[in-house]
Amino acid sequence: MTLHLLALETSSSLCGVALLSRTDDGAIDLKLLEHDAVSEHAERMLPMVDQLLGQAGITPSRLSAVAFGQGPGGFTGLRVACGVAQGMGFALEIPVIPVPSLQAAAAREHVSLSGSAPLQIVVQDARMGEIYLAAYQAGLESGRASWQEVQAPVLLDAAQLGDWLDFAANAWGLTYRSGARLQGDAIQAYPALADLAKGRSWLQIGAPLRSDATSVARLALQVWQEGGGIAPELAAPLYVRDKVAYTTMERELGAGGNPRAPEHFVSLERMQETHLDAITHIEASVQAFPWTRGNFADGLQAGYDAWVAMQSGQVVGFCMTMFAPDVAHLLVIAVSPNGQGRGVGAQLLRRCEQEAVRRGLAAVVLEVRPSNENAVRFYRHRGFELLATRKDYYPAEHGKREDACVMKKRLA
Template identity: 50%
Template sequence: MANELLAEAGLAPTALQAVAFGQGPGGFTGLRVACGVAQGMAMGLGIPVLPVVSHQAVAAQAGGGPDDAIVVALDARMNEVYLAVYRQGTGPTGEPAWDTLQAPLLIAAAEVAPWTAHHLPAWSRAAGRPLQALLAGDAWDAYAAEMTIPAGWRRAAEARRPEAASVARLASQAWQRGETVPPELAAPLYVRDKVAFTTAERLRGEGGNPKAQSTLAPVCPQPLTDADLDEVVALEANVQAFPWTRGNFTDALAAGYGAWTLRREGRVAGFCILMFAPDVAHLLVIAVARDLHRQGLGSVLLDWCEQQARERGLEGVLLEVRPSNVSAVEFYKARGYLQIGLRRGYYPAEKGGREDALVMQKRLDAAAAAAPAGASA
């Protein structure tokens, strides 16, 4: 099929400069096939790949503008939805620019409308203007009974599923920005970790299929104190191969770094630590409890860090991330972070080795500096 398409366009495979693919989220098998085909073609031709988030492709089909929060809801089956929210603007040279208001997450269909209504004021404050909900994706029809649309919200009814032309346009824009990925590092974007219970879980009475946990309980970062350290150190050790030590956290607090926790149901669900430089905020560490991944808590923490930087008049947020941590790299890219450098041998690795660090930065919109603290929580 690929050869036929190239022949129709009068191109040879050697004319290709990159291979784009829709990376999801979506069905496990389809995502693996799409990624595998893209990797195989790219490796065979010695060219990079351009992963495109499926929700952003649908958002690009919705025809929204800078006053719209484009709420893309794709059917995830089992009365659940893959949800993401975007705002389209214009870059410094007139090219389309996208702001990811919410990276893809899994949510119960019945919670989509109230969750969106809860967050819409915060997105408006961050944008510096009132935003209107523009709804796209096939889930609004698939779960019409559960996802009642409030008055005043608009539908982009033709934007239902990602189309190849939309993926191609977004990939072309990413190509022009230099946002390619080596084929061996390309990966599908999964937000559902499992689709069936284990035998042991079924024996405990956990029948049916695993359900998305509720996203409606409001969470707001609170200052990290010495009383939180036992939980924070344990969480860090559980999610990192080379975790911060208790001494590292104690030193950060003593140095006056910005440090916050997120609590859910009485326990620490996540945390972040920022060092404020004269021009940027340096995100030193951020983590969410493993069993609470894919529920938007990482986005809450990152939004909080960005707001803290804005309130101090800083130009952006800087961070380092392992290239091998593909899901984290994709998460930051989806939130507008771009690679600006590489630190050689920055991280410890297995068997006494070292791993490079990607240096990523997001420049912040000064117009949003007046948004009140906690607006994203």
Template identity: 45%
Template sequence: MHPILALETSTATCGVAIYSRSESSESLDFKELSGVSGHAPNILPLVDDVMRQAGLTRHDLAAIAFGQGPGAFTGVRLACSVAQGMSFALQIPVVPVGALPALASGLMHALPPTLLPGICLVALDARMNEVYLAAYVRRDAQANIANSDSMPGYFELQSPVLIRVDDCPAFIAERLPYWLKTFAGLHTLVLAGDGWQLIHRKELAAEVDKTCADHQLVWHDLSADFGTVSVKDVARLGWDLFHRGRRVEPEQALPLYLRDKVAFTTAERALGQGGNPQAMQSATAMVLPMSLADLRDVIELERQSQAFPWSEGHFRDALAAGYSGWVLRQAGVLVGFCMAMPAPDEVHLLVIAVSPDCRRQGFGALLLEQVYMFGRQQCASRVLLEVRPSNASAIAFYRRLQFEQIGTRRGYYPAAKGQREDALVMARSLHGEQVSHD
């Protein structure tokens, strides 16, 4: 089986690996270079060195995986651009690999059975008194959730967010009860990533004691041994993603950015500003992965929101097919949900609803932010949706969020008295440019 090439330049270490795996063994050749100024002069010589070490040529490669970030701005762009250039030249696909899931996957690969299953909390130092934070659990945990994501080996409990260090304890403690409810029998929390050197551990433990008093939780801090993502992590996860069909054409490969500014002004620092607005807002309104336990509430809200609602079977089938769903809860009450389907170069929003009592409060936009993040992780270029022409308020909402009409589907929706209604097809670019009209 042809190997893949992996590139990782989002940290202070420049790494290149060639990786393949069979049912009985794996083959890994890699080189890493640290303590030098800049990775650009070194990455292609490292590729040549690893190729010689493995006894291969570039034409033996099946794909190129690259560390997508988040991480150092210049670093993630470098790995992406090298992967794109080689992909164009060799006519092979690119596999984007996120830094946080790669580190979590590498940690879970190395953990002894005594620490599994458990929740892996990954925090990477984002500078400016902020961290990139995400949470994962292995798929062999006893889950009350369908197969709702396409990432092999684990479930993503919390997609990567940029958040202030001081806000992390409350952010995690508020979500932990829902994660523990969804995955029965979990009692282990494993910490990974150099961001944990910044987070106040005693404050986190105190907050968790308040929200999870009925759980006997065991903490394992492995952040010293698993501080940053390595090219070996990117290679192993990249291999899994490649063989799950998670590959893109080179022109679609993009870094994953969670921050849109790289420095604060003196005035902003004096005010203590920082953090991701979505992460801050969701401290009271939490976006969580949709589980089977949510379906009763989801179906009730769907019936309140749609004249022709999805059935429970529709939701179960969608989750089982690998579509991704999220619920939005405030003080434990469901206030909204959405479901999306990944497709080549785009994410298709299948259904979204917000409780009638909670509309015009930003909850719909918060759900769509989750869909945008999901799309960026997939290297999708746009989010696509359908809406009834008669639903003027929904059309206005989508237009405020920069969706544009790109087409019409004739007779798409069922309507009253056995009639059919057209659907307006709307799209929003995930990269700022105008959407294409297919």
């Protein structure tokens, strides 16, 4: 039976629709329609889908999944692709596969997987002197190309990219042998970025590539082959710029995606005993019934997987996970009050998921208080579903008890 996968990409001015068809013997056929124009995605997307399916001679009912470029990118474009994908997913009762657009751009660059591939740093024009940035490491896993997210998508002032590159070189030990390639359409939008290779022997300048629908389709196929895909109602765009109009004072304070590099960059480190005082303080500041220092020390002693998020030399967040034979159990995760809303929690959660995948585990489970609506929303937005309810699991005020929502996320 032939697999038919539809892919949509509208994160930039390029509006693209691709149809990937794979036969039982593994042969792949890709068909593509594209239109490059600003502010026309909404009116062109559905007619392009109909046209492409008509050219292929298949009906929508034969589609197995629909993928979309998740972003980051323009607000309107991202909503169009996500909305169409959700609508088709609901109507056809098929899964939706979100694909990070910067990862799709990285996957367009030919990378040899036989040796040590350079780190792929993707920079996409975000207008207003800013860029979207993410970094991916290509490799081989079970005979297939794999892409490890090293830096989650962030918004950065284009003038600060040099500072970020120096931070990255220090944090990840980039050298001439294991270097990095800078690519993406921001190189074309800001020609001065190409000069950043001067004095950085480990940095190559790649092509000004953007994500396209065919690259989204190929990455989505790999997710599909690994049993991935989510319910349509869980699909959401990946917004990095949460606000477009900022005052001059807000920008001077770092708003609008202009962090003062490199002190605002967050890196993850293995939790050590020297971190215990800091994480105990954070835990006490965000939980009414916090873990104690002894609880964290016992977890380290038991060999639980634990990470801290570091910013300007300070611990701003942490997580601790227990790996069972069949599932990863996220025991605790927290971000300091002044570090919340900046993607630190998402970065920690992604590391937990990556470590679980590396161990061959199929899912992550956790417990959360139903009264903690922000946390429940955070987990749902990242693909967790309610699995069960544990009665009287948590201590509550006045000697009472509170139920726990048991949530689960299946991993690709």
